[in-house]
Amino acid sequence: MDEALLRSLTPSVLGILVRRGADFAAAEDAVQDALVEAVRVRPAAGSPGSAGTGEPVRDLKGWLVTVAWRRFLDATRADTARRRREDLLDEEPAPGPASSVDDTLQLYFLCAHPSLTPSSAVALTLRAVGGLTTRQIARAYLVPEATMAQRISRAKRTVCGVRFDRPGDVATVLRVLYLVFNEGYSGDVDLAAEAIRLTRQLAAAIDHPEVAGLLALMLLHHARRAARTAPDGSLVPLAEQDRGRWDTGAIAEGVGILQAALARDRLGEFQAQAAIAALHADAPTAGETDWVQIVEWYDELARLTGSPVVRLNRAVAVGEADGPRAGLAALAALDGSLPRYTAVAAYLRERDGDLATAARLYAEAAREASNLAERDHLTRQAARLNARRSS
Amino acid sequence: MAKYLMLKHYRGAPAAVNNVPMDRWTPQEISAHMRYMNDFAARLEETGEFVDSQALAPEGMFVRYDGEGRPPVTDGPFAETKDLIAGWMVIDVDSHDRAVELAGELSAAPGAGGKPIHEWLELRPFLTAPPTVTE
Known part of the structure; x- marks a missing residue:
């Protein structure tokens, strides 16, 4: 079974269940069950169906919808919501007029809903849109599976009152996908690749x-x-x-x-x-490198975001375009407590030939670093300059 | 099986034998040190004794409750704090002797001049859950 193909069907299958009247939380659980079942029984197009219908599996998506819907009904039955279930059974064949593209888009909006915290939105997106299991998501973010399961179920409760057919805000969805991509280098699931897949899917659903x-x-x-x-895991600068x-x-x-x-x-x-x-x-x-154009783009970016981090990166680009003195002048206008400020100062000092100050600043920047790879990299930079000065 | 915490200190442990700050090593010495640490953790994963390893930033603060309806009080960071933890490794081993052996190996990580640092590591046993059989 092609896991990537299976997972790409997740949002449209989930969308169909919700359109048929299933509540989002229960439908999401049912789709996860169906995905696990699909991996287990490996239904193939044209092969006899394993969903108990006795009919051939015409397509994988149809198979998933059938299995997920049955799981949903079983769960609803178990929940003693008898009347609700009977209502639903009556309307079962009506998938609604909406296309699966709309369903997919609505799911992105729901999973990135502004009422969710960033970590909840990320977890819910990876599960409900990405089709990853709770265990995979937990491993990727280095937390216990039970913790991730709680995070996801709380997120689902948070959005349970949100209408599925309201247009959402693309900007919030993009922030969630950016988070998945930017912190996506741990665990056995390649979150950076997953973020690209999900963004590609979103790009197909909305222009x-x-x-x-x-x-x-x-x-x-x-x-x-x-x-x-x-090869030893250390960072290589651009x-x-x-x-x-x-x-x-x-x-x-x-x-x-x-x-x-x-x-x-x-x-x-x-x-x-x-x-x-x-x-x-x-x-x-x-x-x-065309640093002059890069500085111009940083100016645009600073105008669009007003972000001090952008201005810090701009100072580096100015240092390349107009020389380290110009870079240091741009840096002097910024708040010294910005993350990576000291590292940028160290870099520009070295370019300006002041190796003693640069070495001291690199060591200081290493102490302020917020991740191990960066800390090791900055320590190495300090060591490199100290070795050069003493030899 | 018993779990032990191997604590590495920025400050507070007795001075290491080969006590040179890392930014005074050569880049090659830093690489050799990193490789040793990674290999050590990988070897413990293979023997089934590795549990967890984490590094901490040096900056932090103290926080305490300040009464109903009030925000917590924060204090620090204190530059002069005597004890400052840099990170830890948790191992799950068959005996105290094995824990001491592994802490000794970790302390032998190479530093300046490619020679072992002989860094002091703090070794602390975890308190365990009560056993089922008590008599």
């Missing part, structure tokens, strides 16, 4: 330049993944990456999607971020 922008951003960053870490190991297929796709989005002249922060990533991808060597 929106920022959805395209986020998809492009993800593809362009994912393209560098193999080059981003050394300038030192072996660009021959970048995934040119992903870059071409990302650039194509971005160009089509930008042509529509509705700029947003994800398109601007993707544009910066595309300029890096476009440079055959680090020395050929």
Whole structure:
């Protein structure tokens, strides 16, 4: 059984159950059961159905709907909601007028509903839209399975009163997908790849330049993944990456999607971020990077978001475009307590030739680092400069 | 089986024998150290003795309850705190001797000059659930 194919059917199957009148929480459980069942019995198109109908499985989606619906009815029966069940049985064959594309979109909105905390929205999206099991999600986020199960069931209770047919906010969905992508490097499930799959699916369901922008951003960053870490697990900075190991297929796709989005002249922060990533991808060597254009995109991004982190990254780009002194001047205008401020200062000091200050700042930045790989990287930078100064 | 916590300190443990701060090592020495730590954890996973390993940021604060309806009081961070935990590894082993043996191995991780750090690790047994058979 192709697990990716199965999981891609999750949102439309779930959407059909909800349209038929099942409440979201119970329908979601039923779809999970059906997915597990599908992995177990491996129904194939044209093969005898295992759903107990005695009819051939015409298509996998139909099979999943049948099994999930039966599971839902069993659970409802067990819940003694007899009258409700009988009502539902009467209307069983009516899938409603909505297309599965609409259903998929509604599910994204529901799972990223503003009433959910970011961690709940992420967990619910991965399960109800992505079709991952609670165990897989728990492992990916390094928490006990029981904790993740609670998080998901609380999230489902939170959104149980939300009308399924109301338009939602695309921006909240994009934030959730971005979170999945950006923190997606642990566990046996590849969350970065899953985030790309889910964003691709969303892009197919809604025509929106920022959805395209986020998809492009993800593809362009994912393209560098193999080059981003050394065999010993240490971080390799962008300038030192072996660009021959970048995934040119992903870059071409990302650039194509971005160009089509930008042509529509509705700029947003994800398109601007993707544009910066595309300029890096476009440079055959680090020395050929078009830093002047990158600074311009950071200006756009700062205008769109007002984010101090963007201004910090802009200072790095200014340092490359106009020299380290200009970068340090841009840095001086920012709040020194920003995350990574000290690391940026260390980098610009080194570029300016002040190795003693740079080494001290790198060591200080290592103490402030919020993740292990970055801390080790910064410690190595300090060690490199100290070794060079003493030799 | 018994669980033990091996605690690594930023501050508060007796000074290591090879006591040179990491940013004064060479990059190669840092890589060798990282490799040793990763290999150690991987080996314990293979023997079925690894439970958990986590590293902590040096910055933190103290927090306490300040009464009904009031926000908690926070204090710190304290630069002069005597004891500062850097991280830990939890192991599940057959004996106290085995726990001591493993802590010794972890303390032998290479540091400056490629020589073992001889770092002091704090070894603490977990309190366990009561046994079923008591007589």
